[in-house]
Amino acid sequence: MIIGIPRERKTLEKRVALTPDGAHQLSRMGHTLLIEKDAGLGAAFPDSLYVDAGCEIVQSLEEVWTRSEMVVKVKEPHESEYQYFRPGLILFDYLHLASMPDVTKALMKGGVTSIAYELVKGVDNSLPLLEPMSEIAGKLSVINGSYYLLSQNNGRGVLLAGAVGVPRANVTIVGAGIAGLAACEMAYGLGAHVTMLDINQDKLEEVKVRFGNQVTTSYSTPQSLNRAISLSDLVIGAVLVPGAAAPKIITRDMLRDMPRGAVLVDISIDQGGCAETMKPTSLDDPVFVEEEIIHYGVCNMPSQTARTSTMALTSATLPYIVKMANEGPLNALKNDPSLYGALSTHKGKLTNKAVSEAVGEAYDSIESVL
Ligand SMILES: NC(=O)c1ccc[n+]([C@@H]2O[C@H](COP(=O)([O-])OP(=O)(O)OC[C@H]3O[C@@H](n4cnc5c(N)ncnc54)[C@H](O)[C@@H]3O)[C@@H](O)[C@H]2O)c1
Known part of the structure; x- marks a missing residue:
């Protein structure tokens, strides 16, 4: 051939x-x-x-x-x-x-x-060709998000790990699949306080098995998501409904409760994005500001x-x-x-x-x- x-x-x-x-x-x-x-x-x-x-x-x-x-x-x-x-x-x-x-x-x-x-699709319903890029995008979402939190990027000027006498940053990850778990591994590794939300209990169970009580898990409802987001320096969207457009679960109203200069990285942007305010961006111009929140919506993150x-x-x-x-x-x-x-x-x-x-x-x- x-x-x-x-x-x-x-x-x-x-x-x-x-x-x-x-x-x-x-x-x-x-x-x-x-x-x-x-x-x-x-x-x-x-x-x-x-x-x-x-x-x-x-x-x-x-x-x-x-x-x-x-x-x-x-x-x-x-x-x-x-x-x-x-x-x-x-x-x-x-x-x-x-x-x-x-x-x-x-x-x-x-x-x-x-x-x-x-x-x-694998026999176990896995998505073997999406997984490697999801893993990499998940890890990069924390690197990219923490970069835009820096003061010179008009972010909140927050270090994920905090410092002696200064609390660590709050990172919320919605979607505890491959990308979400990889993001969690990275954010936790960098010293942040991480909250993971999902609508699949088995996925949250997997987070508990891997991270014990070091990572907070929460069943995702509009209320629990809003609560977590309102306290977050960095929010990462990593939901997927295979083959379909991503559900818009992060609303504009939720962003209004977030601290000014916080960062939203929507990994699911390649499926349309899970935040109402998100739109696709490119690697040469990756962010825009909406509701005083820095939005990152690059569809080909693993290219970095x-x-x-x-x-x-x-x-x-x-x-x-x-x-x-x-x-x-x-x-x-x-x-x-x-x-x-x-x-x-x-x-x-x-x-x-x-x-x-x-x-x-x-x-x-x-x-x-x-
Ligand atoms: N932007 C990029 O460069 C890039 C790169 C790779 C993958 N992706 C995208 O990242 C997304 C995540 O991929 P993945 O492999 O981690 O998927 P996955 O199937 O492993 O995980 C998705 C998770 O989202 C959860 N979910 C679905 N609907 C939800 C809802 N309403 N609320 C909360 N959780 C919900 C599912 O239960 C699942 O645990 C996909 O859209 C994928 O295409 C983007």
Whole structure:
């Protein structure tokens, strides 16, 4: 199979879809790997490493898309890539279509067979391709949040760990899944007082098992969330309803009770965000102020640690790429229940119900289109 890896076009997106080691595994199996010039440079993987791994370096975006049978990417396609969409082309990628009506329409119009990383499901209902990036984004949310709390960034001038005779900062994390737990690990490690909220008791139980009484847990209701937020220096939103737009559980009114100069990092922004006041921002302009609270809404946070993230992503995606390349993507989809439900568009049809409800396009079941 001919597999193409374009250079990512999203602002300051420095990850690449495959490490040279991952590409080598595919080329050893007899597949052709087309890597766009400098695609790995942002993650410190120069073209020479891909050449050593048996890949072909191609000079233009157009060449990668037009020659490839399957394009593997990190972030959703950029507008400049829509022109290369065509029926029969396979796209394997983070898509987050529930918050991307334009991308959804373009994929449907182009007849692309798109398979979303974030919807690949393990037998235990885990999301194996989302987990590594959620873990990294969770850890980064505390680093980014604590940076914007600094006085020179117009933050509250609060140090998470406090100091001798000065209380530590309060960090509230809503959503105790992969990203939330990673954020908790980091915030707790930096000495903050952490409160975790979730609507799933099992998740809160997991926090208790890992952190004992060092971290406060609370079942999430509008009231408990409001109470926790009103005392917080840093609030981190990390909720997920798989495939659907994030529920807007942090309201504008709640922010009015927060201390001035506090920071809100909404990791769930890639699913539309869980705060009413949040909007997507980019790495070159990551924050804005609303209700005197610093809002951070970057959709590609793991790009800040492009090398770590690329390595973590490749280890998660490679088994699925190998399967699709060896068996043929449609056979692999039909044979592997983990991949089956990740089919998002095919032959102009939208095959994810939650996405169809979020973007207002008609839904067709996977069985009816395959
Ligand atoms: N911004 C970025 O760069 C970036 C990077 C990676 C992941 N993410 C996003 O981070 C989010 C979290 O991902 P994850 O892997 O941790 O998901 P996860 O499924 O592991 O955890 C989500 C948690 O949210 C909880 N939840 C759902 N609805 C809730 C509600 N109404 N109130 C309280 N809790 C609720 C769930 O019970 C679950 O424990 C996702 O939207 C994901 O796409 C963003």
